[in-house]
Amino acid sequence: MNAALTAIPSELLYHGYDGTAGFTGFANEGTWIIFAVILVPVYIMLAAWFLGEPRDTKTGLLGVSYLVGLTTSMWVGMFVLTVLIGIVFYGGPPEPISGVGPP
Amino acid sequence: MSTKEPTEADILRPINTLTKKYFILYGAATLGLVAFLVAWAYQLQQGLIVTGLGDWGSGGGSTWGLYIGAFIWWVGVAHGGIILSAAVRLLNMDRYMPVARLAEMTTIGGLSAAGFYILVHMGRPDRMVTSVIGHYHITVNNSPLVWDVTVITAYFVLSATYLGLTLRYDVNRLRDDLPDKFEPVYKILTIGYSKKEDKVIDRMVWWLAAAVIIMAPLLLHGGVIPWLFALLPAMPGWTGAIQGPMFLSIALMSAISGIMIISYAFRRAYDWDHIITDDIFRGLLLWLGFFTLLFLWFQLQTIINGVFLGPTNKAVAIEAKIGHPVYQVAMTMIFGTLVYIFLQGIRPALFSKKRALLASCIILAGTLTEKILFVVEGFLHPTFDIYANTPGTYFPSLIEWLSLVGTTALVALLFLNLSKLVPVVELHAVEHLRGDHAHDDDATEPEVEA
Numbered sequence: 181m182n183a184a185l186t187a188i189p190s191e192l193l194y195h196g197y198d199g200t201a202g203f204t205g206f207a208n209e210g211t212w213i214i215f216a217v218i219l220v221p222v223y224i225m226l227a228a229w230f231l232g233e234p235r236d237t238k239t240g241l242l243g244v245s246y247l248v249g250l251t252t253s254m255w256v257g258m259f260v261l262t263v264l265i266g267i268v269f270y271g272g273p274p275e276p277i278s279g280v281g282p283p
Numbered sequence: 284m285s286t287k288e289p290t291e292a293d294i295l296r297p298i299n300t301l302t303k304k305y306f307i308l309y310g311a312a313t314l315g316l317v318a319f320l321v322a323w324a325y326q327l328q329q330g331l332i333v334t335g336l337g338d339w340g341s342g343g344g345s346t347w348g349l350y351i352g353a354f355i356w357w358v359g360v361a362h363g364g365i366i367l368s369a370a371v372r373l374l375n376m377d378r379y380m381p382v383a384r385l386a387e388m389t390t391i392g393g394l395s396a397a398g399f400y401i402l403v404h405m406g407r408p409d410r411m412v413t414s415v416i417g418h419y420h421i422t423v424n425n426s427p428l429v430w431d432v433t434v435i436t437a438y439f440v441l442s443a444t445y446l447g448l449t450l451r452y453d454v455n456r457l458r459d460d461l462p463d464k465f466e467p468v469y470k471i472l473t474i475g476y477s478k479k480e481d482k483v484i485d486r487m488v489w490w491l492a493a494a495v496i497i498m499a500p501l502l503l504h505g506g507v508i509p510w511l512f513a514l515l516p517a518m519p520g521w522t523g524a525i526q527g528p529m530f531l532s533i534a535l536m537s538a539i540s541g542i543m544i545i546s547y548a549f550r551r552a553y554d555w556d557h558i559i560t561d562d563i564f565r566g567l568l569l570w571l572g573f574f575t576l577l578f579l580w581f582q583l584q585t586i587i588n589g590v591f592l593g594p595t596n597k598a599v600a601i602e603a604k605i606g607h608p609v610y611q612v613a614m615t616m617i618f619g620t621l622v623y624i625f626l627q628g629i630r631p632a633l634f635s636k637k638r639a640l641l642a643s644c645i646i647l648a649g650t651l652t653e654k655i656l657f658v659v660e661g662f663l664h665p666t667f668d669i670y671a672n673t674p675g676t677y678f679p680s681l682i683e684w685l686s687l688v689g690t691t692a693l694v695a696l697l698f699l700n701l702s703k704l705v706p707v708v709e710l711h712a713v714e715h716l717r718g719d720h721a722h723d724d725d726a727t728e729p730e731v732e733a
Binding site for chain 1: 407422
């Protein structure tokens with residue numbers, strides 16, 4: 181009986197509501213608001229760099245390397261700082277580098 | 284306006300001089316920053332509880348306070364910087380060209396201070412990167428804080444790229460007069476430079492300015508940051524669509540004030556009366572007046588919506604707000620400044636740079652006070668007052684006050700360091716003031732004919 185019940189596709193009998201619909205799972209509301217609304221000016225800027233006149237792909241790529249380089253250095257710098265904070269104040273680097281859970 | 288002609292030597296003066304006052308200021312700023320770092324180390328060791336934050340409920344009070352208020356305020360200061368600079372480029376507001384780079388640097392400084400506050404307010408700052416990056420695909424969907432971190436990163440990167448790309452022209456032209464000890468830095472700043480790129484870079488920077496002028500005011504300080512509060516229906520002091528425009532007006536007020544103070548300091552230190560002219564201060568003061576007027580209008584909207592037959596929760600929160608002496612003091616300061624700006628508009632003799640400086644300081648103090656109160660009041664008057672029987676108060680602890688000293692010192696150090704490394708006034712501005720800029724209208728986007 182149980183086996184027969186589980187064989188019924190959930191789409192058929194399950195009401196289909198999900199308490200966290202709209203909040204969890206990728207892609208969802210936040211993904212759209214950030215990547216499909218807020219960052220649109222950046223996409224337009226990048227398109228204009230490579231498609232407008234006068235253009236030079238090498239200079240355009242230089243601009244992109246500024247964007248990528250600065251983003252990387254910001255977050256890598258921050259990562260190093262937080263690992264140091266972890267070691268000095270919390271008994272070890274943060275998870276998942278060290279064990280998960282309180283030190 | 285002075286009849287003195289601006290020269291390259293003028294804008295190189297900060298780099299090539301070293302005065303006693305500079306050392307004193309540098310020492311004071313370092314001391315301020317170190318004092319806060321010591322206090323922060325204590326907080327890291329003992330936990331956020333040493334500030335009294337982090338305990339809403341049995342301890343009463345509020346879990347967000349000066350740190351979050353100052354975070355918003357610094358992002359606000361950061362905003363106007365790049366917006367002013369972008370407006371110079373996009374809207375041909377050439378009058379402000381001499382302060383454009385100072386404005387861009389204000390953005391970098393303000394955002395650094397704001398980013399620092401995020402870290403300082405975290406209970407476990409060591410998890411900042413691993414939590415945010417490691418779970419980004421989950422948190423980006425449900426955490427306005429993660430939106431914030433994303434957009435602030437984008438904003439910082441765009442501003443720094445803007446500064447980096449525009450510096451290439453100046454560093455290349457002025458290289459012979461720049462100190463050799465920083466040669467490696469100049470090499471990196473001008474990597475792959477050729478004169479052919481000037482036109483392309485100018486066009487790229489135009490689009491960068493366009494992206495920034497849309498993203499920063501409308502989507503960051505008028506979007507993601509107010510959403511940290513406006514999207515929370517449980518806090519009537521915070522919730523509501525008015526917060527977007529409200530935050531934006533505060534950002535522009537504090538940013539213009541910040542730029543006026545920094546411009547005043549540089550003009551005084553390096554005899555730049557003929558570069559950062561009185562005219563610039565007059566213009567900035569009028570813009571300050573305009574945004575202050577908008578801010579007060581948004582405040583009026585908020586208050587009327589609460590006190591006149593407003594929903595009970597909102598009425599309680601708004602009545603508490605307008606009855607709070609701190610709010611009254613902040614609004615009086617801001618309104619008083621607006622009255623002065625109007626009066627000096629009618630009678631120009633009432634204008635002086637010192638008064639403009641004072642107006643800027645008052646606006647900065649007023650907006651910071653209002654922001655801190657705004658953050659705290661959300662917690663003090665929630666819709667469902669579950670902690671009504673354990674009422675608490677909030678007053679910033681010494682560590683929190685020191686954070687203001689520390690972040691101000693951090694921004695001051697940034698300016699003190701950058702002013703020794705690169706020109707803080709664009710070479711284009713000097714060329715423009717002399718009327719000899721060869722580099723002109725065709726550098727911007729061609730006008731679209733209707």
